Amino acid sequence: MTELLELVGVSKQFGTLTVLENLNVAIKSGSALGVVGPNGAGKTTMLNILAGDLAPSSGSVLFEGADVTSVPSHQRSRKGIGRTSQIPRPFEGLTVYENILVGATFGRGKLRKSKTINQACGFALETTGMTSKANVVAGQLTLLERKRLELARALAIQPSVLLLDEIAGGLTEMEVHDLVVTIKLIRTTGITLIWIEHIVHALLEVVDQLLAIDYGRMLMCGDPKSVMASPEVQSIYLGNE
Numbered sequence: 231m232t233e234l235l236e237l238v239g240v241s242k243q244f245g246t247l248t249v250l251e252n253l254n255v256a257i258k259s260g261s262a263l264g265v266v267g268p269n270g271a272g273k274t275t276m277l278n279i280l281a282g283d284l285a286p287s288s289g290s291v292l293f294e295g296a297d298v299t300s301v302p303s304h305q306r307s308r309k310g311i312g313r314t315s316q317i318p319r320p321f322e323g324l325t326v327y328e329n330i331l332v333g334a335t336f337g338r339g340k341l342r343k344s345k346t347i348n349q350a351c352g353f354a355l356e357t358t359g360m361t362s363k364a365n366v367v368a369g370q371l372t373l374l375e376r377k378r379l380e381l382a383r384a385l386a387i388q389p390s391v392l393l394l395d396e397i398a399g400g401l402t403e404m405e406v407h408d409l410v411v412t413i414k415l416i417r418t419t420g421i422t423l424i425w426i427e428h429i430v431h432a433l434l435e436v437v438d439q440l441l442a443i444d445y446g447r448m449l450m451c452g453d454p455k456s457v458m459a460s461p462e463v464q465s466i467y468l469g470n471e
């Protein structure tokens with residue numbers, strides 16, 4: 231397997247606040263990386279830098295071996311980097327289908343033909359279990375359905391890598407379980423995954439590597455169960471809960 235997406239020596243400062251410090255992360259094509267760390271550790275900042283929504287203060291982002299550090303987010307999504315947001319913001323007045331259409335139209339590749347767009351929408355709806363909700367207005371969806379729509383919008387660009395930011399946050403245990411089933415299904419399509427999540431048991435069901443960060447620095451990265459069992463990671467979690 232080759233490296234699909236990499237952060238090389240990435241640091242980020244907001245004014246005098248250092249949020250990421252010399253972070254090196256690499257994810258191989260077809261694998262799934264979980265990201266854990268306390269509130270404010272820099273997880274979303276890292277995801278924003280991977281997606282091109284934020285520029286690093288120093289260091290580089292590589293996609294398929296090419297330097298994309300200065301490539302803006304809309305162009306990165308065309309290259310196949312899809313993401314969800316920690317706070318989903320669908321177009322409330324549009325239907326589920328129309329929301330997905332936006333992603334499908336501006337997705338991977340150049341000018342998209344209507345057949346490709348329809349296929350992308352169908353794939354996104356089916357994979358997320360939202361086909362029966364296609365004509366429902368987004369503003370009327372339950373929280374779980376909004377999470378599914380968030381996934382569907384990201385899938386509609388037909389990404390090769392999907393970046394998820396606390397997609398399971400706020401759901402009940404049963405709903406988390408349902409969403410994990412969907413994310414496992416997404417994995418079977420060969421999409422590479424980077425998933426930030428506080429609900430560790432959900433992550434452990436899906437990911438094959440786990441990255442723990444604290445104060446913007448890598449604490450550990452490797453086998454998920456070993457990372458969670460390490461004294462450094464345990465002390466952070468026990469100290470936080």
Ligand SMILES: Nc1ncnc2c1ncn2[C@@H]1O[C@H](COP(=O)(O)OP(=O)(O)OP(=O)(O)O)[C@@H](O)[C@H]1O
Nearest residue numbers: 244247249267268269270271272273274275276316
């Ligand atoms: N645009 C910004 N300007 C200034 N400070 C910021 C900005 N974005 C994030 N920060 C700060 O950077 C730090 C890391 O924030 P970030 O959102 O990356 O954390 P996180 O690990 O995703 O936390 P959470 O688990 O709560 O989502 C926080 O102290 C936050 O206040």
Ligand SMILES: [Mg+2]
Nearest residue numbers: 273274275316
């Ligand atoms: Mg965050």
